[in-house]
Amino acid sequence: MELSLLSFVQIIIACLLIIGLMVGNAVIMVYIERKAAGFIQRRPGPYEVGPRGTIQAICDAMKLLGKQLFIPGNVDWALYFLAPVLAFLPVLVLFLPIPFGKYLTTLQVDDGILLILAFAGLGVISNILAGWASNNKYGLLGAARAVAQSVAYEIPMIMALLAVVFLTGSLNLTAIVERQGTWPWEWNIAYQPLACFIYFVSLVGETNRAPFDLPEAESELTAGFHTEYSGMGFALFFLSEYANMLLVSFVCATFFLGGYRGPILDGFWWTFIKAYAVMCVIVWLRWTFPRVRFDQLLNINWKWLLPLSILNLWVTAIIIKFID
């Protein structure tokens, strides 16, 4: 890839579009999540604000914008303000190698998944900074949990993705999609069901969503690492959480669900349909399962997911060796 003026302009435009996608996604997902919560608990959910409650999320965002800017006593104010911004920034880089369509990729790199996995680790740094800088014991405990959880769940996640990479022989996301067929039984989920399951469990753990939302467990740590954040700081954490969810859903769609390829008409709409289907399953999980205990969380990871993913990788490697 040569860095010309054209590619530079292209990346700027793509970044603006990605920011738009992130904000729009947060607005839509807040609405979907609250509606889903309502339907699962047999109540209507947001209903009166706008037609059927559709502008509820925008009202919330505007209200958070209008809240008092607040610095608690004895905080490290530089880090306190840096942390929410830092949570938001790496997500921009993460969306660069995602193939939305066949030619709809911001940055065509040969090791796209490596880029994503490398920068995904930055998200947890912002959690640590938020917990540490806000000078609050609940914040600090939440940050410590976030680190333990993210480090643990990244390993089976990488192992599961590696099995697909073995199958394809490439780290390029477009090549991975191209190798999969158009019909559901030709997608990687049919060849690697165990890897898909492991990836799905670890993406829930990686994005700190319920039932694995230990870093912000209300019942034991007031609100976890964002306890001391009000107004826009909190809104940015929320935005980055939904953006991370969107990213892992796109990776799931690309790796296991055939990306932009579909039975009828290939195109970016398939990527979006599949990614949002994954998102809806994550929301469904959140309102269905109770929160696990922290030792259970780590036991699931180290005693089940990691051995299973290593076994899966091993069997995949042997089969590829003997068939090819």
Added chain:
Amino acid sequence: MAAPDPIMTAKRIPITKAEVLPPIIDLKPLNWFFDVNRAMSLWPITFGLACCAIEMMSVSMARFDIARFGAEVFRPSARQADLMMVTGTVSKKMAPALVRLYEQMPAPKYVMAVGNCAISGGPFKFDNQYGIIEGVDNLVPVDVYVPGCPPRPEAILEGVFAIQEKILGVRFWPKAEEIPSPKAEPKPEKA
């Protein structure tokens, strides 16, 4: 009155009197816009004291569903909440914690006194009682009083509407007595 909060009176955090500065931008449509948004997303703090808290839980569940009006996001942290529902008896032991939670909430904040105990002490108001704050308005400024022992969930919803009306000066939702009731059909008599 409340026992002095040892943390607030300690020397390391100076208690300063807030000085209200005039707003830098004071445009009427802009203020109205933000007020509408504030009224439509009143996030309560997860905070219950006694049996009225059960009614608060009930109002967020099916059948009553405060979520319809965007007020179901119960925030565990006071920093992210707008509305404090004081649901129940405020004992002198609890008072410092309540005041502290109120002071931790950032600026556009509203307090709703739910139930007779929070309004005036209710059944606990008698001579020589030593443990109960007689009315939460002795501690924090209260916006709306919701009477009842405990109030029905509909009353708590009505309290939320009253706060919205206080923010905006306009009531958005129809009053219950203004809605024409469907004509009651005579019940079939049992044979």
